[in-house]
Amino acid sequence: MEKYFLFDIAHVIGTNDAKNFHQKMNLVDPISKLSAGPVHFAYSGWAFVDILPESTPSPNDDYYLIYNHPFSFEADSWMRSGKKSETPVCVMNSGYSSGWCEESFGIPLTAVEVTCKAKGDEHCTFIMSPPERIQEHVNRFTSDSKYVNKKITYDIPTFFERKKVEEEMRNARKKAEESDKAKSEFLANMSHEIRTPMNAIIGYVELMQQDKVSTEHREYLETLKDSGKLLLNLINDILDVSKIDAGQLVIEQTATSLSKIFDGKELLVKNLVAKSENRIEIVKEIDDSIADQVYLDSSRLQQVLNNLLGNAVKFTNKGEIRFGVVLKDEATLEFFVKDSGIGINEKNHTKIFEMFGQADASSTREHGGSGLGLTISKKLVELMEGKIWVESTVGMGSTFFFTLPYKPLSTTNVKKSNQIQKLEVVKNKLLLVEDNLINQRLTKLILEKAGYEVLTANNGQEAVDYFKKDLEIKLIIMDIQMPVLDGLAATQVIRFHEVEQKLKKTPIIALTAHAMKGDKEKCIEAGCDNYLSKPIMIDVLVDTIKKYV
Ligand code: ADP
DSSP states (O other): OHHHHHHHHHHHHHHHHHHHHHHHHTOOSHHHHHHHHHHHHHHHTSBOOEEOTTOBOOSSTTOBEEEEOSSBHHHHHHHHHTOOOSSOOOHHHHHHHHHHHHHHHTSOOEEEEEEOGGGTOSSOEEEEEOGGGHHHHHHHHHTSTTTTTSOOOOOOOOHHHHHHHHHHHHHHHHHHHHHHHHHHHHHHHHHHHHHHHHHHHHHHHHHHHHSOOOHHHHHHHHHHHHHHHHHHHHHHHHHHHHHHHTTOOOOOOEEEEHHHHHHSTTSTHHHHHHHTTTSEEEEEEEOTTSBSEEEEOHHHHHHHHHHHHHHHHHTOOSEEEEEEEEEEETTEEEEEEEEOSSOOOGGGTTGGGSTTOOSOHHHHHHHOOOSOHHHHHHHHHHHTTOOEEEEEETTTEEEEEEEEEOOBOOSOBOOOOOOOOOOOOOOOEEEEEOSOHHHHHHHHHHHHHTTOEEEEESSHHHHHHHHHTOOOOOEEEEESSOSSSOHHHHHHHHHHHHHHTTOOOOOEEEEESOOSTTHHHHHHHHTOSEEEESSOOHHHHHHHHHTTO
16 A cells, blocks of 8 residues: 555656656657656666667557666665565656656556566566556566566556546546536526516516406406416526526625515515415514614515515414514624414424425425425525524424624614505606517506507617617617627617717616526626516516616
C-alpha cells in the first residue's frame, strides 16, 4: 500500500515537472520531450537513465520503453546500508519516469521495475508501456532466455486503475449533474407550457364571473376557478422546486409594508375563512414595535405564509388559527402560524420539511396535498437567511415558526390598514402585442372591461409598425416569445425610435410565460418598464397598467 502511495506521488511529481520543463524549454514533439527527461532526471539527482535499443516510444498503444538506471537513489540507499531486498525497490523512480513520459506523449503510461540492484541484480531495469499492455511486455521480458533462470519478482502499480476509478466517478458525477440539469429544464419547460393554457382558462372564468350568470352557474364558475388555481399552485410549486434545485431562484428584497402584507388580498386568509365555512376563527397579531416598512422579499414571504395558513386550515376542524409576527430581537422577525388542529407526532417534526414528506399517508388521503409546500417553505426561508420549525402535540394543534432578518426602513410602526382597491375606468389607448390568439382575445377583453381602448398586434414587427404610425398609444403590453420579431427586439426598436424622434418614453409592460431567473433582467435590459409573468391575474394587470396611465 505504502509502495503505491510513493508510486502515485512520484508519478504526479513526474507529470508536473515534465509539464513545467517542457513549457520552459519550449519543447513540442514527444521525443524531445522524452529525451529531456533523463537530463532533468540526472540533474535532479533521482537517477541516470539508459534507454535500451529495443524500445519503441510511439504516442500510441505500441509505446514500449525498456531502460536501465545505472544509478538510482532508492537502490543506492539499500546497497549502502549493506542490505538485500527481496523485491525491487525503485518505486519512486518508476512513478516519476512514467509520469514524465505520460506527459511527453499524452497517453497513460505505467512502469514496472523488473530487476533491481538492491536485490542483487546487475541492473535496475524498468519496462514502461500503456497500462493495458504492461503485463504482456513484462511476460516477454521474464521469458527471455537471459533471465529465465533468475527469480524475477515484480509489482504492477495500479495507479491507472485508481485513476480510472476516479475518472469514472468524475464522469458519473458529471452525468448525474447533467441529467439533474436536464430534469430541471424539463420541469421548467413543462410548467411553462402548462401555465400558458392555464392563463386562458383562469382568465376566461374570471371574465365570465363578471357577467350576469345564474346562481348555479356562479357556483360552477367558482369551482372551476378554484380548481384552476389549485392546479396552477401545483405547477408553480414544481417550478419553484426545479428553480431552487437548479440554483436559479433569486431572492429580491424591496421595501415592503408588513401591514399591507398581512391585510392584503395576496394572503389567502379571506378565501380560507370562507372555505372553512366559519368553523374556524382566524386572528392576526402584529407586534406594534415593528417598523411598517421593512426590507424583504414580499412575494416569497407571502408564499411561505400562504403555505402555512393553507395547511393550518386544512388540518384544523374547529377552533382558531392565529398568525402574526413579533420582534424576537433587534435583528430578527419571528413569524408564526398557530392552529388548533390535529397536530403532528414529534417523530415527524423533521420529516414533514423533507421533499414529499407527509406526517402519515392517511392524512394525505383525507386532506390531499403533494408534500411540497413545507419543503419549498423551508428552502425559501433558508434562502432568505431564516429558520423554520414546528412545535406541535397530537390532538392539540401545531405552531409553525420562521424567522427572517429584521431590516427596518422607516420608523413608522405598523398600522392596521384595510384598503380595497377599485378598478377605475380610464379611456386610454393601449397596444397589446401577443401572437397567441386565444390569449390575445382574452387579454383584450379584460382590458376593455377595465375601460381601455385596445389595439392588437400579432408580433413584434406589427407592434413597431403601429407605434411608428403615432396612434397615441399610451402604453404597450408586450409578449416576449413571438414569431417574426420577438418582444425584446421590438422593445429595443421602439426605444431606439423614441430617442431618434425625441419622443416621450412609452411605458412597456412585458408579459411572459417564462418564469426563470434572468427573464426579468432581460426584459428590463431591453427597455421594458415592468414585467408580469403569465397567467395574468386581472387585478394585477390592471393595477400595473394604472401605475403608468
Ligand atoms: P401537503 O401538500 O401534503 O400539505 P406540506 O409540505 O405542506 O405538503 O405538508 C407536509 C405534511 O405535513 C402534511 O401532509 C401533513 O401531514 C403535515 N402538516 C403540515 N402542516 C400541518 C398542520 N398545520 N397540522 C397538521 N399536520 C400538518
